[in-house]
Amino acid sequence: MVRLVDVYKAYDNGTKALKGVTMRIDDGEFVFLIGPSGSGKSTVIKLLTSEIRPTEGKVLVNGFNVNTIRVSEIPMLRRTLGVIFQDFRLIENKSVYENVAFAMRVVGASHRDIKLRVPYVLDLVGLSHKARRRPFELSGGEQQRVAVARALINNPRVIIADEPTGNLDPERSLEIMMLLERINALGTTVLTVSHEKELVNRFKKRVVTIDNGKIVGDRQGGYYNV
Amino acid sequence: MKKRIHGGTGYFLTEGVRSIFVHGFMSFAAVGVIVACLIIMGSFTLLTVNINDMIVSLGQSNEIAAFVDEELSDAQALSVGSSINALANVRDSVFVSREQALQDFIERFGEEDRKLLEGYENKNLFRHRYQITLMDISQIDDTISTLEQLRGVAGVRADMKIAQGLVAVRGVVRVISLALIVVLLLVSVFIISNTIKLATFDRKEEIAIMRMVGATKAFIRWPFVVQGVLIGLIGSAAAFFIQWFLYERLAGSITGTGASGIISIEILSFSELLMPVAAVFTAVGFFVGVGGSLLTIRKFLKV
Numbered sequence: 001m002v003r004l005v006d007v008y009k010a011y012d013n014g015t016k017a018l019k020g021v022t023m024r025i026d027d028g029e030f031v032f033l034i035g036p037s038g039s040g041k042s043t044v045i046k047l048l049t050s051e052i053r054p055t056e057g058k059v060l061v062n063g064f065n066v067n068t069i070r071v072s073e074i075p076m077l078r079r080t081l082g083v084i085f086q087d088f089r090l091i092e093n094k095s096v097y098e099n100v101a102f103a104m105r106v107v108g109a110s111h112r113d114i115k116l117r118v119p120y121v122l123d124l125v126g127l128s129h130k131a132r133r134r135p136f137e138l139s140g141g142e143q144q145r146v147a148v149a150r151a152l153i154n155n156p157r158v159i160i161a162d163e164p165t166g167n168l169d170p171e172r173s174l175e176i177m178m179l180l181e182r183i184n185a186l187g188t189t190v191l192t193v194s195h196e197k198e199l200v201n202r203f204k205k206r207v208v209t210i211d212n213g214k215i216v217g218d219r220q221g222g223y224y225n226v
Numbered sequence: 227m228k229k230r231i232h233g234g235t236g237y238f239l240t241e242g243v244r245s246i247f248v249h250g251f252m253s254f255a256a257v258g259v260i261v262a263c264l265i266i267m268g269s270f271t272l273l274t275v276n277i278n279d280m281i282v283s284l285g286q287s288n289e290i291a292a293f294v295d296e297e298l299s300d301a302q303a304l305s306v307g308s309s310i311n312a313l314a315n316v317r318d319s320v321f322v323s324r325e326q327a328l329q330d331f332i333e334r335f336g337e338e339d340r341k342l343l344e345g346y347e348n349k350n351l352f353r354h355r356y357q358i359t360l361m362d363i364s365q366i367d368d369t370i371s372t373l374e375q376l377r378g379v380a381g382v383r384a385d386m387k388i389a390q391g392l393v394a395v396r397g398v399v400r401v402i403s404l405a406l407i408v409v410l411l412l413v414s415v416f417i418i419s420n421t422i423k424l425a426t427f428d429r430k431e432e433i434a435i436m437r438m439v440g441a442t443k444a445f446i447r448w449p450f451v452v453q454g455v456l457i458g459l460i461g462s463a464a465a466f467f468i469q470w471f472l473y474e475r476l477a478g479s480i481t482g483t484g485a486s487g488i489i490s491i492e493i494l495s496f497s498e499l500l501m502p503v504a505a506v507f508t509a510v511g512f513f514v515g516v517g518g519s520l521l522t523i524r525k526f527l528k529v
């Protein structure tokens with residue numbers, strides 16, 4: 001579960017990115033976070049992953065309090081999340097399989113568990129046949145599916161995606177969103193940032209709109225339903 | 227939690243080794259610098275050790291002669307020994323009677339030269355004396371003046387210019403070694419720290435990904451510590467064998483030249499020094515590696 005209560009965030013240079021954001025995402029939800037450039041979407045994501053701390057207000061993520069979390073606990077918080085970025089962030093000199101297995105090794109999984117789980121998740125994202133390829137041998141859509149597999153591999157409670165389709169053509173974007181929808185149907189909470197109105201409208205999910213650091217809309221159904 | 231540590235060691239090792247090869251040239255340079263540093267340190271230390279050894283053996287073999295006052299009776303002469311032995315810096319003293327001294331002289335120069343002594347046999351040419359060896363040769367001046375003050379001692383003779391020279395040389399070598407060791411240790415730590423810095427820059431993205439998926443600080447840092455330690459240990463192993471080779475060559479040529487014309491130079495054999503040199507080199511390599519990598523990690527791998 002994710003909760004933000006009256007959250008303010010001012011960056012070191014004085015920029016006020018969030019000005020009193022309150023929102024709540026329950027387990028099992030699928031939520032789009034939309035808003036113009038510079039409105040504070042990525043700031044919300046960074047708060048949830050504990051990359052930054054709120055200036056004021058409360059941020060709770062899967063039982064962790066980001067306000068007071070100890071630095072040594074941050075990895076534990078992140079293990080309950082699967083994070084996806086616009087630019088994929090794969091390791092170039094590792095194969096698809098290794099990129100995904102790596103995330104399991106990092107949290108101390110055994111070889112046996114890795115061998116069982118990686119093929120399963122690669123199958124889920126439809127990349128079993130490209131397990132040995134390197135990222136540069138894949139299309140953007142395929143690379144993002146590797147990133148989705150990596151985000152999923154440790155069975156997170158929440159998937160957080162910051163414009164996962166920003167670098168993809170409409171068709172690949174749809175594929176990724178449908179994949180996230182499927183993952184959500186399997187029980188994982190999904191929060192995804194997006195710019196693309198048509199894409200968002202297509203899914204008829206909950207849409208939270210942020211503008212200039214404030215929540216200006218929170219509706220079930222689509223972009224234009226504000 | 228247990229599993230993570232267990233599954234980790236292999237990973238840390240392979241990553242540490244891999245990291246060395248990714249920046250092969252830099253790692254090679256770092257190893258080279260450490261080898262050079264260790265050999266310079268080692269050579270100076272071994273020089274000090276050898277000088278020390280010479281001083282000790284000179285102290286044991288070269289003796290001070292304290293001549294007993296002629297006025298004393300034989301019995302009184304013998305009692306002087308106990309006051310000599312009571313001095314702090316005296317290791318050992320042996321009484322040599324004048325008859326014994328004459329005998330020794332004859333033995334040393336042979337019967338033929340006996341005529342040199344003709345006419346002197348009964349004139350007390352030789353005096354009772356004590357042959358004294360010292361604990362610490364560097365304090366010889368103090369000890370001599372104390373001996374001269376002793377009742378019953380008429381005079382002291384010591385011929386220890388060489389030992390005293392060595393003591394002075396040892397002092398200089400010690401200061402130079404110490405300064406060199408400090409500077410070279412700093413250089414070694416610096417070069418390792420730079421190599422590791424390069425490796426962390428190189429893997430910036432990988433590190434960011436590790437953080438994102440929930441790697442602990444320790445997990446992210448370990449491979450770099452391993453890399454630093456490996457570079458240090460490879461350097462110390464190489465330095466050890468090169469030092470060994472150089473030492474044997476040098477020792478061989480010194481004993482070979484018969485430079486022993488003045489004094490017999492006894493070079494310690496490397497086999498006597500094998501264990502301590504190996505231990506010190508390994509320790510230096512290890513700690514320089516840990517120090518260098520920690521220095522970088524603390525600066526560039528916060529969190």
Ligand SMILES: Nc1ncnc2c1ncn2[C@@H]1O[C@H](COP(=O)(O)OP(=O)(O)OP(=O)(O)O)[C@@H](O)[C@H]1O
Nearest residue numbers: 011012013015017036037038039040041042043044
């Ligand atoms: N590290 C930072 N330091 C200072 N200001 C920042 C920092 N990151 C973001 N900002 C500022 O905070 C505001 C919100 O930024 P944020 O990245 O959250 O926007 P966004 O909604 O994700 O925009 P976009 O759609 O372009 O990604 C912007 O004005 C931005 O310039």
Ligand SMILES: [Mg+2]
Nearest residue numbers: 041042043162
């Ligand atoms: Mg953004």
